[in-house]
Amino acid sequence: MAFQPFELEYHQSLWEQEVDYNLTESGVHPMRLDELIGDDQGKLAELLATEINYPHVNGIPALRENIARLYDGAAVENVLVTVGAAEANNIIMQTLLEPGDEMASQTPTYKQVWGLASNAGNVVRPFHLRSDAGWALDIEDLNTQVNANTKIVAVVNPNNPTGYILTEPEMDAVVAAADRVGAWILADEVYRGAERLRSDETPSFFGRYDKVLALGSMSKAYGLPGLRIGWVVGPPQTIEDLWRRHEYTTITATMLSNTLAAHALSPDVRPRLIDRTRTYIRSGFPVLEQWMQSQNGLFTYTAPQASAVSFVRYHLDINSIELMETLCRDASVFVGAGDSFGMDHHLRIAFGQEHDVLNEAFSRIQKVLESLA
Numbered sequence: 001m002a003f004q005p006f007e008l009e010y011h012q013s014l015w016e017q018e019v020d021y022n023l024t025e026s027g028v029h030p031m032r033l034d035e036l037i038g039d040d041q042g043k044l045a046e047l048l049a050t051e052i053n054y055p056h057v058n059g060i061p062a063l064r065e066n067i068a069r070l071y072d073g074a075a076v077e078n079v080l081v082t083v084g085a086a087e088a089n090n091i092i093m094q095t096l097l098e099p100g101d102e103m104a105s106q107t108p109t110y111k112q113v114w115g116l117a118s119n120a121g122n123v124v125r126p127f128h129l130r131s132d133a134g135w136a137l138d139i140e141d142l143n144t145q146v147n148a149n150t151k152i153v154a155v156v157n158p159n160n161p162t163g164y165i166l167t168e169p170e171m172d173a174v175v176a177a178a179d180r181v182g183a184w185i186l187a188d189e190v191y192r193g194a195e196r197l198r199s200d201e202t203p204s205f206f207g208r209y210d211k212v213l214a215l216g217s218m219s220k221a222y223g224l225p226g227l228r229i230g231w232v233v234g235p236p237q238t239i240e241d242l243w244r245r246h247e248y249t250t251i252t253a254t255m256l257s258n259t260l261a262a263h264a265l266s267p268d269v270r271p272r273l274i275d276r277t278r279t280y281i282r283s284g285f286p287v288l289e290q291w292m293q294s295q296n297g298l299f300t301y302t303a304p305q306a307s308a309v310s311f312v313r314y315h316l317d318i319n320s321i322e323l324m325e326t327l328c329r330d331a332s333v334f335v336g337a338g339d340s341f342g343m344d345h346h347l348r349i350a351f352g353q354e355h356d357v358l359n360e361a362f363s364r365i366q367k368v369l370e371s372l373a
Contacts, residue, residue, distance in 0.1 A: 006115050008340035011324065020332040021361040026160055026309045028194075028280035028352030031223040031273070036264060043263060047256070055255040058243050059231070063258050066265035067231050070192075071206045071214065077236040078206075080243055081258065083250040085190050085217040085230035089113050091245035092152075092213055092232065096184055097122050101151035104142070104183075108311065108341040110160040113186060117152075125150070126342070131313070134302045135164035139173045146177040153178045158191040158202055161311040161341050161348040163304020165195070165202050175209045184211045190230075193221030193274045195306045196281050202306065206233050213238065218261050220307065222273045223280075229253055229261040277352075281308050284351035284358060291362040298369065308352030311338070313345055316372055320344050326372070331364035 016022050037044050058064070059081025067081070068074040082088040093116040097103070103117045107126040117124050125145040129135040146153060155174060158165045166174070178185050187205035195202060206214040213234040219225035232242055246252075264273055285303065288310060292299040300313040316323070320337040324347070327333050338346025351358060 001119075001121060004115050004118055006112060008111065008336065011321075011337065011340065015328045015334045019328055019334045021357060021364070022334045023350040023353070023361055024334045024336045024348065025225075025350055025352075026307060026348070027220045027225055028223045028277050028284075028308050029354065030225060031276070036224070036260065036269075036273075047259065050255060050259060052255055054252055055258045057247065057252045059253070060255075060258045060262060063229075063262035063265065066262055066267075066270075067216065067233065069267070070216070070265075071204055071233050073207045074233055078233050078239060080232045080239045080246065081253060081261075082230045082232065082246060083253050084219070084228045085188065085215045086112060087246070087250055088215050088230050088232045088242075089186075089188070090116060091242050091249060092186060093117060093120065094245050095238070095241050097151055100149065102147070102149040103152040103154055104145045104150050104177075105154040106137075106156060106159070108159075108161055108338075108343050108346075109154070109156050110188065111341065113152075113154050113188075123149075129159065129162060129164060131302070135159065135162040137166060137170040137173065139170065142173060142177050146181055146183065148181055150178075150181050150183045152184050152186050154186045154188070155205075156188040156191075157205070158189075158194065158306035160188075160191065160307060161309055161336065162302070163191075163196070163307040163309060163311070164302075165305045168203070171203065171205065171208065175205070178211065179209060182211070184213060185209060187212060187214045189214050190217040190220045191307045192216065194277050194281060194308065196278070196285060196303075197305055204233075210235065218264065221277055222264055223277055224261070224264060224273075227257045227261055227264075229257050277308075280352040281306075283355070284308065284353060285310070287355055287358045288349060288351040288362070291366075295366070295369070298373075309336070309348050309350045311341070311343075312347050312349055314347060315345075316369070318372060320346060323347070323372075327365060327368055330371075331361075331368045333361045333364050335365075
């Protein structure tokens, strides 16, 4: 079978350094190092005195302790630190899937695990979030797609690209479907903490079922994508199994990334980062929404409950990748193509930026759309 490139990341590799405005990144505007450290001179001195050696291969203890605090019932033995959630997804696929296994995956979704499974020869069966129901989970579809061959049920919650948060009954339905066939739940939860409408954080799947692997990252809810720190939280023996694959892939994340992530997730600092992210999200979406509402019915959308992106349907007779490339070339603005998430005639538009950035980007997009219309 021919190799399938990771379409979203492929397009980002091509365009993200070539445009004036990148509205395809799904996190908020990245934090500067001086913002993260603040006026903590002791922490700064500690960082400057850091020996640039290998850290603990599975993550330094302080970082794993801070991650474990984010999950009820978790301890350090439940945590493996990885090079971004991307590596976590990769080694999970290597560890859990065997020839003949199938994966059921939410759609639309971030399609890394989808592509990894397909490239390994495994069948991926989609179950849908319904655009006509505000992106609610189609539970009947879920139960149809999960069968005796299903080894993994994959969800992204809060969802990428829609920003939808599964309800408690929907989470229970995912657990019941997995439990019925003894499948694992792979829960990508990198947007926990990036809620737009609620003050409490999205519940984790960890602790709801004995075969859950919950993923997190410093990229989305924390504005620190360049640290390249992710993690998996799961049963200790499975964490050990993943660790063995981790040693084959990256060996370890860097010492400075471990140290900075531990600082960021410490009880005194983490609330400040979450508040910063939510401020960007809650301030940026009204700018996007006001612009879309001024476009005379060109867009149809359901407002995201979390994340710094909105998945928007446009009403033009043009393929989403073609439209994305046209905007990159003619407006120097990069947005995500719906095709990269399995749904044409949609765009994923990021809004976690300063207002002047958003206003200029939307003005440029509008000129191109008017020429197309």
